[in-house]
Amino acid sequence: MIALSGIKKSFGKNEVLSGIDLKVNRGEVVAILGPSGSGKTTLLRCINYLEKPDSGVISIGDFKLNCRQHGKKDVHALRQKSAMVFQQYNLFRHKTALENVMEGLVVVRKVSKAEARERSIALLEKVGLGAKLNAYPSELSGGQQQRVGIARALALNPEVILFDEPTSALDPELVGEVLSVIRQIAEEGITMIIVTHEMGFAQEVANHVVFMDGGVIVEEGEPKQLFRYPKEERTQQFLKRITPEAGYSI
Amino acid sequence: MGATFDFSFVFQYFIKLLPTIQLTLLIVASAIAIGLVVGFLVALPQMYNIPVLRRVSQVYISFFRGTPILIQLFLFYYGLPEMLKLIAVDAARWPALYFVILTYGLHSGAFMSEMIRAAVASVDRGQVEAAYAVGMTGPQAFVRIVLPQAFATALPVFSNLIIASLKDTSLAFSVGVMELTGKASTLAVVSRHLIEAYISLAAIYFIVSFVLERLLRLLEQRVQKRGLASL
Numbered sequence: 001m002i003a004l005s006g007i008k009k010s011f012g013k014n015e016v017l018s019g020i021d022l023k024v025n026r027g028e029v030v031a032i033l034g035p036s037g038s039g040k041t042t043l044l045r046c047i048n049y050l051e052k053p054d055s056g057v058i059s060i061g062d063f064k065l066n067c068r069q070h071g072k073k074d075v076h077a078l079r080q081k082s083a084m085v086f087q088q089y090n091l092f093r094h095k096t097a098l099e100n101v102m103e104g105l106v107v108v109r110k111v112s113k114a115e116a117r118e119r120s121i122a123l124l125e126k127v128g129l130g131a132k133l134n135a136y137p138s139e140l141s142g143g144q145q146q147r148v149g150i151a152r153a154l155a156l157n158p159e160v161i162l163f164d165e166p167t168s169a170l171d172p173e174l175v176g177e178v179l180s181v182i183r184q185i186a187e188e189g190i191t192m193i194i195v196t197h198e199m200g201f202a203q204e205v206a207n208h209v210v211f212m213d214g215g216v217i218v219e220e221g222e223p224k225q226l227f228r229y230p231k232e233e234r235t236q237q238f239l240k241r242i243t244p245e246a247g248y249s250i
Numbered sequence: 251m252g253a254t255f256d257f258s259f260v261f262q263y264f265i266k267l268l269p270t271i272q273l274t275l276l277i278v279a280s281a282i283a284i285g286l287v288v289g290f291l292v293a294l295p296q297m298y299n300i301p302v303l304r305r306v307s308q309v310y311i312s313f314f315r316g317t318p319i320l321i322q323l324f325l326f327y328y329g330l331p332e333m334l335k336l337i338a339v340d341a342a343r344w345p346a347l348y349f350v351i352l353t354y355g356l357h358s359g360a361f362m363s364e365m366i367r368a369a370v371a372s373v374d375r376g377q378v379e380a381a382y383a384v385g386m387t388g389p390q391a392f393v394r395i396v397l398p399q400a401f402a403t404a405l406p407v408f409s410n411l412i413i414a415s416l417k418d419t420s421l422a423f424s425v426g427v428m429e430l431t432g433k434a435s436t437l438a439v440v441s442r443h444l445i446e447a448y449i450s451l452a453a454i455y456f457i458v459s460f461v462l463e464r465l466l467r468l469l470e471q472r473v474q475k476r477g478l479a480s481l
Binding site for chain 1: 380383
């Protein structure tokens with residue numbers, strides 16, 4: 001249902017994505033792994049056009065966009081198909097938790113305020129923030145802010161939610177609460193693409209793992225297979241460096 | 251020199267000057283209104299990096315920030331009618347007040363544009379991206395997310411600019427506009443009670459700025475957290 005083909009992107013002379021093809025089925029949770037600078041975040045940002053690819057085709061559901069020829073309206077339409085959870089949360093700082101979640105529904109989806117309110121409250125309760133509806137982002141911990149970010153993404157009921165290293169900016173003790181919320185919504189069958197450094201989490205939650213390096217997809221497959229029996233040498237090296245030694249776990 | 255100091259004149263002049271506050275405030279208000287519009291238009295090419303217009307707005311800002319307002323006043327008051335003559339507009343009889351308001355408006359526009367540019371830049375890019383990600387258009391993101399927060403950031407600077415322009419209006423007298431300073435100077439010269447007149451004048455400026463400052467501070471406190479929504 002999501003298909004990327006031939007996505008290329010350069011910043012100046014530096015080619016960050018050198019032709020990425022990726023398919024994601026409905027309800028699938030895809031984890032993108034790779035060393036920093038491998039282009040994984042750029043790829044994610046290309047899917048909702050926060051980064052404009054130089055060429056390639058993005059299709060989400062029945063909507064197709066050719067990166068070489070499109071208008072502003074197409075970009076707008078593309079963005080409505082997805083939602084994003086950011087590394088730095090990026091909540092609207094002058095709005096309460098509830099207003100953050102309602103914003104997209106009211107302004108973009110033209111849902112009535114009363115209905116948006118009801119749906120938003122339900123979602124905030126779902127991520128465990130029923131008691132913080134009227135708190136401003138500055139009054140929330142990082143983990144709480146990120147959970148508001150997730151509720152904001154869920155509210156739009158998008159075809160796919162894009163997670164850009166959702167726990168990288170969090171204190172270690174707050175990572176768990178965010179991961180458990182993501183795990184919970186993964187079980188509900190929402191399509192997700194997650195760029196992450198949490199290997200254990202990726203292995204557990206994802207149905208499909210993609211390993212990127214140097215702007216290309218080096219290897220992809222089922223998590224069990226990719227983590228235990230990586231085929232490519234580059235993947236082996238990467239996994240060896242970041243996973244704990246056998247027989248020893250933290 | 252002057253007549254013997256007599257405190258009763260201070261009070262008397264104070265009362266006499268009160269009605270003139272209106273004219274001074276009119277100059278301030280019109281200058282700020284023009285300044286906001288001009289400032290926004292001048293800030294746009296800088297924020298969106300539009301090639302030629304960006305240069306033009308930079309020159310505009312340097313000129314109005316880099317020359318004394320008194321000189322600007324003279325240039326507009328004496329120079330503009332000459333320029334307008336070239337296109338067959340007779341501006342010789344226009345009231346001096348028009349030139350004063352125009353000059354002060356353009357002058358504060360330069361400062362306003364810097365204020366707006368800085369305030370908009372202070373809203374982090376991530377929130378704009380988040381707005382795009384929930385499907386907002388550029389204008390929606392600007393009006394709903396950037397503007398309210400930029401407004402809160404700009405308000406203290408804005409207060410300063412208003413107070414500063416209140417005091418700048420005292421120079422309008424030099425092209426013959428009878429605002430507070432003009433009125434006070436006339437009273438002083440006619441009665442020769444110079445010190446008394448200028449004490450009253452200082453008191454009036456002080457009170458007006460004090461009240462403005464307080465009001466703006468209240469507004470600031472309200473806006474601090476919620477941005478435009480609290481207005």
